[in-house]
Amino acid sequence: MTEPKEVWITGIGIVSSLGEGLDAHWDALNARRINVDEKRFAPYIVHPLAPVSFDAQIPKKGDQRQMEAWQRIGTYAAGLALDSAGVKGNREILGRMDMIVAAGGGERDVPVDIAILNSYAKGNASPGFLNERLMNDLRPTLFLAQLSNLLAGNIAIVHGVSGTSRTFMGEEAAGIDAPRIALARIASGQSDIALVGAAHNGERTDLLSLYEFGDFNLTDKYAPVWARDQTKSGFALGSAGVFLVMESREHAEARGAKPFAKLTKVVADLAQRKQPGAVTKSLETLWPKLGMLGDDGVLITGTTGVEPVTSEEKAFLSRHPGYAVRATGTMFGHTLETQFPLGLALAALSISRGALFPPNDPTGLEIEKSESPAQIVVMGAGHWQGEGLALVEAIK
Amino acid sequence: MTAPRDKFGRPIVVVTGMGVVTSLGAGKEDNWTRLTAGECGIRTVTRFPIDGLKTTMAGTVDFITVDPSSSTGLTERLADIATEEALGQSGIGGKGDFPGPLFLAVAPVEVEWPQRIEIGQAVGKTDFDVTDFLAVSGGGKFAKYHHRFMFGSIAGYLAEKFGTKGSPISLSTACASGATAIQLGACSTHSRGTRPS
Numbered sequence: 039m040t041e042p043k044e045v046w047i048t049g050i051g052i053v054s055s056l057g058e059g060l061d062a063h064w065d066a067l068n069a070r071r072i073n074v075d076e077k078r079f080a081p082y083i084v085h086p087l088a089p090v091s092f093d094a095q096i097p098k099k100g101d102q103r104q105m106e107a108w109q110r111i112g113t114y115a116a117g118l119a120l121d122s123a124g125v126k127g128n129r130e131i132l133g134r135m136d137m138i139v140a141a142g143g144g145e146r147d148v149p150v151d152i153a154i155l156n157s158y159a160k161g162n163a164s165p166g167f168l169n170e171r172l173m174n175d176l177r178p179t180l181f182l183a184q185l186s187n188l189l190a191g192n193i194a195i196v197h198g199v200s201g202t203s204r205t206f207m208g209e210e211a212a213g214i215d216a217p218r219i220a221l222a223r224i225a226s227g228q229s230d231i232a233l234v235g236a237a238h239n240g241e242r243t244d245l246l247s248l249y250e251f252g253d254f255n256l257t258d259k260y261a262p263v264w265a266r267d268q269t270k271s272g273f274a275l276g277s278a279g280v281f282l283v284m285e286s287r288e289h290a291e292a293r294g295a296k297p298f299a300k301l302t303k304v305v306a307d308l309a310q311r312k313q314p315g316a317v318t319k320s321l322e323t324l325w326p327k328l329g330m331l332g333d334d335g336v337l338i339t340g341t342t343g344v345e346p347v348t349s350e351e352k353a354f355l356s357r358h359p360g361y362a363v364r365a366t367g368t369m370f371g372h373t374l375e376t377q378f379p380l381g382l383a384l385a386a387l388s389i390s391r392g393a394l395f396p397p398n399d400p401t402g403l404e405i406e407k408s409e410s411p412a413q414i415v416v417m418g419a420g421h422w423q424g425e426g427l428a429l430v431e432a433i434k
Numbered sequence: 435m436t437a438p439r440d441k442f443g444r445p446i447v448v449v450t451g452m453g454v455v456t457s458l459g460a461g462k463e464d465n466w467t468r469l470t471a472g473e474c475g476i477r478t479v480t481r482f483p484i485d486g487l488k489t490t491m492a493g494t495v496d497f498i499t500v501d502p503s504s505s506t507g508l509t510e511r512l513a514d515i516a517t518e519e520a521l522g523q524s525g526i527g528g529k530g531d532f533p534g535p536l537f538l539a540v541a542p543v544e545v546e547w548p549q550r551i552e553i554g555q556a557v558g559k560t561d562f563d564v565t566d567f568l569a570v571s572g573g574g575k576f577a578k579y580h581h582r583f584m585f586g587s588i589a590g591y592l593a594e595k596f597g598t599k600g601s602p603i604s605l606s607t608a609c610a611s612g613a614t615a616i617q618l619g620a621c622s623t624h625s626r627g628t629r630p631s
Contacts, residue, residue, distance in 0.1 A: 082568070141606075142585060144544035152564050155554030159562065166485030168547060173486065186542040186585070187606045204614055207542065208586030208604045215603050219618070228621070243564045247553075248545060250571035252580035306601035308593050422581070423590050424601060 042225040046290045046297040047386040049123025049283025051115040054370050055085035055276055067395035072369055074260045081257040084240045085276035085371030096196050106145035106183035109192050112237025115279030116193045123283035136201040136229045138220045140212035140236035140375035143186035146244040150175045199233055211424025213378035218304035220284050230289040235281030236375035254344050262368040263343045264401040271345040276371020280379040298386040299430050303328050306426035317350035320425045328429045334360030336394050338385050339417040340377035341365045347419050362407035368398050378418040385414035385430035444624040451524025453516030457493035504546050510588045536602035537618045538589045539611030545583045
């Protein structure tokens with residue numbers, strides 16, 4: 039068995055409620071800016087996508103039209119990542135660039151659905167009614183805009199990324215497993231370079247309904263993640279797309295690419311959560327698998343704000359009191375599949391800028407950290423299943 | 435002990451158990467009997483109304499039902515049956531303790547019409563908008579539909595029942611999904627990289 043290859047993050051693309059690109063995000067994080075909309079879907083709260091000119095990364099209007107918002111967000115972020123890595127339009131590299139996308143999907147045409155349900159409520163639904171309405175009222179391309187693997191398909195069409203392609207599904211856990219598998223494939227020499235990421239449109243009533251089934255939505259008034267508690271828990275859905283270009287050190291050096299950071303390790307598990315404390319225990323079991331970590335450091339978490347998992351994450355964090363913690367959910371909302379790639383992106387960005395962004399937390403759980411971080415742990419625990427940790431490090 | 439290697443020096447991966455459910459039947463035996471007898475599983479769809487649809491036939495598994503009816507629920511049941519058969523043949527691990535990861539090819543998931551209609555009826559009005567629909571979605575009455583319509587729900591169920599190790603991966607790459615799942619499984623056996631960690 040040959041020695042595992044070192045894997046570098048050489049490209050980052052982010053678009054979110056805070057804007058687009060690395061400078062805009064760095065400035066917003068340092069200004070502790072938060073963009074929430076409490077009115078549009080009241081009583082539910084969302085972090086809406088900042089205004090974006092999709093033309094900049096998806097030049098053909100026809101391509102934009104056949105995508106739903108989540109696909110446009112993702113295809114846009116993927117383009118930013120390719121630009122950031124300096125491989126945009128490089129057909130030789132793109133032709134063998136592998137892709138792992140963590141995706142949801144299923145974006146509905148809600149007015150059509152609601153009109154159909156109204157007819158049922160009025161007793162106007164004959165046996166063939168549903169099929170007739172769906173066949174006549176839905177635009178034919180909606181089917182493509184709903185399919186999970188069509189984000190990867192659109193990235194291939196628009197940006198020409200045409201190595202192997204994999205789409206992982208399964209909420210937050212899919213966003214942990216995508217970089218985990220990409221890292222394993224590059225480290226073992228099966229792949230030289232990969233585009234890895236996810237996209238989420240949080241401004242969807244069909245998703246609000248789905249999460250409302252489990253009473254997961256934060257309602258009425260926004261609060262930072264750590265200020266939510268048992269009586270007022272929940273997540274505010276966020277819109278965001280995050281993609282990373284990951285490649286072997288040899289490959290990056292050979293093309294003279296400037297890395298942001300090294301992705302050293304990604305570990306994941308699926309705790310059976312019926313027992314209280316299972317998530318805390320799962321994270322404790324994963325922790326030593328990252329390697330020898332010090333008693334103090336930096337940890338960026340995708341903590342949702344829903345219970346009981348948030349309390350279990352707090353219990354885990356309380357056992358590592360030397361760590362300066364940052365919860366991305368406070369600034370970005372909850373972006374499901376995208377939350378873990380977002381944590382990786384902000385970790386790599388912080389390392390490359392030689393600083394950690396400031397706390398954004400009235401409860402005092404997040405502490406100041408003035409030194410330049412050499413290592414950042416990224417944590418994720420899904421709102422209902424899946425846990426993961428990653429270690430992002432400065433390149434020596 | 436030295437494991438046999440392929441020409442790339444990787445341990446040879448062998449198949450020790452298989453399970454199958456198709457429109458022809460459940461299990462390898464039933465499928466083989468019907469296949470070699472020249473039977474065809476393609477027939478008129480009966481699982482849902484086809485009035486007005488241009489497509490009326492499919493290779494549909496209509497001899498297994500789940501309650502409440504949903505394609506995600508049926509998918510989970512089919513996966514359950516096929517996994518039982520595969521593990522039974524393989525004899526690997528113990529009950530609820532499979533010693534490796536799970537890679538599962540599944541179709542995308544969304545809330546389905548019987549459930550939408552049920553929630554729409556819970557609104558209790560004949561002229562409502564999406565705000566009314568959202569207002570009745572919460573409160574725990576439809577809590578089971580959250581789990582049912584999560585993308586990771588089938589893999590989560592299989593991981594719990596069969597005790598697979600690590601984070602199960604659900605993947606979708608259209609018609610290549612099954613091949614991709616098998617490829618990831620083979621790679622995880624080749625290298626430590628994708629083993630549960």
